Amino acid sequence: MNRFADIVIIGAGVMGASAAFHLARGARMSERARPLGARVVVVEKGSIGSGMTKRSGGLVRGTFPNETETQLAWTSLNYFRDWKNIVGGDCAFVKTGVVVIVDEARAHIGAPAQTLDADALRELQPHARVDDVVRALYEPDAGYADPLATTQAFAARAKEWGAEFRTGTLVKSIRVEHHRVTGVETTTGMIETMNVVVMTGAWSERLLKPRGIDIGIQTARVQVAFFDRPAELKKGHCAFVDLTTGAYFRPHTFGLTYAGLLNEEINLVNPDHFDETVSQDFVADLRARIATRIPAMAHARFARRHTGVYDLTPHARPIISRVPGIAGLIVAAGFGANGFAIAPAVGACVAEMVSDGAASTVDVSALSLVVE
Template identity: 55%
Template sequence: MSRIIADVIIVGGGIVGCSAAFHLARRKGTRVLVVEKGPLGSGTTKRSGAFVRAAHAHPAEARLAVESTKFFQRWKEIVGGSCGWTPTGLIVVAPAEHAARLREQTAQLQALGADAQIISRGDVRDLQPAARVDDIALAAHEPSAGFVDPVLATQSLAARAKELGATFKTGTMVKSIRIEYGRVVGIETNIGLIEALNVVLCTSAWTDRLLKPLKAEIGLRAHCAPIAFFDRPADLRAGHCAFEDWTTGALFRPHTFGLTMGALNTPPADDANPDSFDEAVAPAFVADLQQRIAARLPAMANARYARGHTGIYDLTPDDHAVVGRVPGITGLFVAAGFGGIGFALAPAVGACIGELVADGEARTVDVRALEMARFKTRDVLRDA
């Protein structure tokens, strides 16, 4: 076969990889190649809840979320086409023991320029008349939150990246990363060697499989993350705000076609194999989740379960993302370990990866706190 050469190879064709491809392809003269073992967006992206909000505990991730929300809102102008952006607003509610943390998180978001404010029980009732509010000690409102269509957004980014000159090779399995004298020179794949001096791993729970032979693994854990969809009853047919409920542990939002999508704030702690897991949703999970949602929106107790699926979260040792260089290997970069929030951060993460590769420094957001080197220095991240 003919020799394949690129300036930058992006491994992984999900939302983060396609975002990185888009941002790099905007730089004229940069040869960008995305390799993906399946169809684009067929991994963790396909099963994402695609909820976009700025309310994240760590400042670096919150900054990425704030910038990404702006990007989603201006999608047609920046990318063209549609990502299926649907504004919903978000209400975060906390019991007394977590009120101080919510107040601090909201102040942090305001300092970052996010549209977020502390609100009263009465405000929650005004925003969502069907909500139970008597157990709320404190609440916060993020009017700019919303959701997108994960497959549509990924395809839109890929299509625009192709128009800008990026190349995509699906059905391409990466076997290993080729290193010579401490720097990347390419990747070994099922179609042969592909040469490049820069490789970006946007490979979610599969990342450590490529890093382990280099003695550079992150220590990722893969966890199953079930999501359930319910047909809303007539009282809520017009929709409702999204809720992140620190009292019940549920995260839920309106979805298209009269559905409500729900998940747990904290996924189950059991380790999973990202290549072999049950995508079905257990009836016990559905019943438990519905009970938690109904504790906030009592009308949902009568909702009918419509469908569900299980995806995979990739979590780092400190539960915060890795965005940046792989220490000791020139030209190797990673964007992984997002723990279920990767979709909300993807536009800004892609921009930062493009800047790191091309300019040596990320300017869209300072992501130095998310560098992989923190695990070697034991300088792990703590929530703000």
């Protein structure tokens, strides 16, 4: 097994796989002889996508309250829509259209989406209740993709272009000498490298804190439920992010609707050991909120459920940044509830930060740990 790498990415969730894809693509496409890219090693303690990515709802949309995240999301949407040509394989993207119902307090959300009034929303979704709608944003090209298929497709192409995925291997620590990264110590030995990217989601603090970096990520449990839609809704519905009822939901395969709460009460947990049950109260509350928007869902049968853990930063925005004071160390974590939708562009930005010194796909300086 190779003891040296140009770049080590820690974590093979959708973020790590996307970064590996972009780094491997950059190396392949570059005409120049370059030191970077030839040996991209992704170290993953489980299997590809086995972290929070496999629990993700896969909702892909572009309406975020901040400009940087909005740009990351709209750039990423192009990947999902044209996956075969850009990445190859299949991410199982389904274009459902996404309706974001904003309350007046948040009506400033500035995304490049269409604005709908109540009448226009009724026309689009005749089964929806609209009398309380002040304003809705509509993204006709948005939808959802399969998070595991997406991650595996990124990884497959990265491997084809020379990246190595070392699964079943835990990074125990990041080695730093004279204020620069020099390697990572893993359960299968040391890998010497001058570039390390930490993309370990809910587990990030464990690697960063011993290096004196505290970005304050909290890990909070979330619950998700699937409902069997009643016969009158078999054709499905748009995906909804409903800031007035506090629920988000989207159609799923087999006539199911996937749903969760937008602001579930914070319940901090250990991402390795947490309560994986979903309470009946949660299911009843969620169904009632969905039925407030789509009344026919009041009788939808509960089908199945799962849980997951969000990696939340104190300012509720992700970190995509070089680590000040440690040359060669980059961190991209704290994506909370929305990482999947922006993963393609995040991977592109991280690859550019490693290879070119700065991100150019999207200016991510607003997400930096460095005050610029």
